Amino acid sequence: MAGIKVFGHPASTxxxxxxxxxxxxxxxxxLVHIDLKDGEHKKEPFLSRNPFGKIPAFEDGGFKLFxxxxxxxYIAHEYADKGNQLLSPGSKNMAIxxxxxxxxxxxxxxVASKLGWEQIFKNFFGLTTDQAVVKEEEVKLGKxxxxxxxxxxxxxxxxxxxxxxxxxHHIPVIQYLLGTPTKKLFxxxxxxxxxxxxxxxxxSSQKVLL
Amino acid sequence: MAMKVYGNGMSxxxxxxxLCLHEKETEFELVPVDLFACHHKLPSFLSMxxxxxxxxxQDDDLTLFxxxxxxxYIAEKHKDKGTDLTRHADAKEAAIVKLWSEVESHHFNPAISxxxxxxxxxxxxxKTPDAAIVEENLEKLGKxxxxxxxxxGKTKYLAGDSYTLxxxxxxxxTYYFMKTCHAGLVNDRPKVKAWWEDLxxxxxxxxxxxxxxxxxxxx
Numbered sequence: 001m002a003g004i005k006v007f008g009h010p011a012s013t014x015x016x017x018x019x020x021x022x023x024x025x026x027x028x029x030x031l032v033h034i035d036l037k038d039g040e041h042k043k044e045p046f047l048s049r050n051p052f053g054k055i056p057a058f059e060d061g062g063f064k065l066f067x068x069x070x071x072x073x074y075i076a077h078e079y080a081d082k083g084n085q086l087l088s089p090g091s092k093n094m095a096i097x098x099x100x101x102x103x104x105x106x107x108x109x110x111v112a113s114k115l116g117w118e119q120i121f122k123n124f125f126g127l128t129t130d131q132a133v134v135k136e137e138e139v140k141l142g143k144x145x146x147x148x149x150x151x152x153x154x155x156x157x158x159x160x161x162x163x164x165x166x167x168x169h170h171i172p173v174i175q176y177l178l179g180t181p182t183k184k185l186f187x188x189x190x191x192x193x194x195x196x197x198x199x200x201x202x203x204s205s206q207k208v209l210l
Numbered sequence: 211m212a213m214k215v216y217g218n219g220m221s222x223x224x225x226x227x228x229l230c231l232h233e234k235e236t237e238f239e240l241v242p243v244d245l246f247a248c249h250h251k252l253p254s255f256l257s258m259x260x261x262x263x264x265x266x267x268q269d270d271d272l273t274l275f276x277x278x279x280x281x282x283y284i285a286e287k288h289k290d291k292g293t294d295l296t297r298h299a300d301a302k303e304a305a306i307v308k309l310w311s312e313v314e315s316h317h318f319n320p321a322i323s324x325x326x327x328x329x330x331x332x333x334x335x336x337k338t339p340d341a342a343i344v345e346e347n348l349e350k351l352g353k354x355x356x357x358x359x360x361x362x363g364k365t366k367y368l369a370g371d372s373y374t375l376x377x378x379x380x381x382x383x384t385y386y387f388m389k390t391c392h393a394g395l396v397n398d399r400p401k402v403k404a405w406w407e408d409l410x411x412x413x414x415x416x417x418x419x420x421x422x423x424x425x426x427x428x429x
Contacts, residue, residue: 051357051360051361052313052317052354052357063302063305065305065306065309066309067308067309067312067313067316069308069312070305070308070309070311070312073305073308074301074305074308077301077304077305078301078305091283091286091287092272092283094282094283094286095272095274095279095280095282095283095286096272096274098276098278098279098282098283099274099275099276099279099280101279102276102278102279103261103276105315105316106276106315107261147260147261150260
């Protein structure tokens, strides 16, 4: 049997998003390591899997996908009966989930990823952190987290009272930011802080850390 | 009671929702929000969308924001009428629709929105467009459209041979883009051009496009 394969890198936030979902669903899979330093993701055969040249790419039997949030949604729907529930039944609940996923993608990730890039990933390439950018992006992240603080005062997790894809999508970037001074933005907000502690201590979240 | 959409027809994100409502032949009420008077920053609006952006959808006791979450909800709620926008009957086809919707969201949208912001919004604020930002994003957009050109050589629409949300989400920004002097990026790619012309021929588009009225200044 061909099984599930993820083509990516174990340190990549987008790859981890998919791996966490697979762990939540207790699915077996193979992680095929793509050599980013060598530009493997910008060449064939990887480009046939994702013409945009970004990791991860995914395969389940012969079925191929890319874009981490499309992959996690496929996993959550296709394997709805396995492992932990990552969705919320009913069209209104699914709409709230969809809204939460859009907020993560458009409001949270754009800012949080910049903070991760400046403070962590730039160092891997011998570049210097631009503190002015960090300051500016932390102001923006603070405003998003203020909204999350209010939401998490009403609901245990972002979409509803159980863990879903909405919370899951945040985990990889948050794990990195907890190792930077940006951690204070999470610590200063009690509901956000409790939520972060909860989602990062899940067994599936721990499994992706190197 | 009909769904309410808060926003204005000229807004790209509102137009995305209006296209979906028309494709689904669903009645709705459009409630204008005066952006120039900053009504979207008032507490009454922020209680609906704490991020202070249009559109917002109200359907009975459900309040939603984020245009692509709204289109997903409308398409699911009314999956048995109008155009099949999500290919919901087949899990794998549905996943491919989500994939190309993510592509629009993460590859196409950042580049095209940066260009439109510089060429249309910035002059309205009395400032000069940043040519470097425009050039950088036109290059990114060109690369995305190269991928589309190849994909549209294999399938009629982005996610397959049927029109879906993956195509629909592109329409409003592309409409404005085609009014700028950079329309060649689309017109020079025959498959992308044919796809765009097809999207513009749809009845839902013909109902929504008159509301997309912000005109870019001429060169």
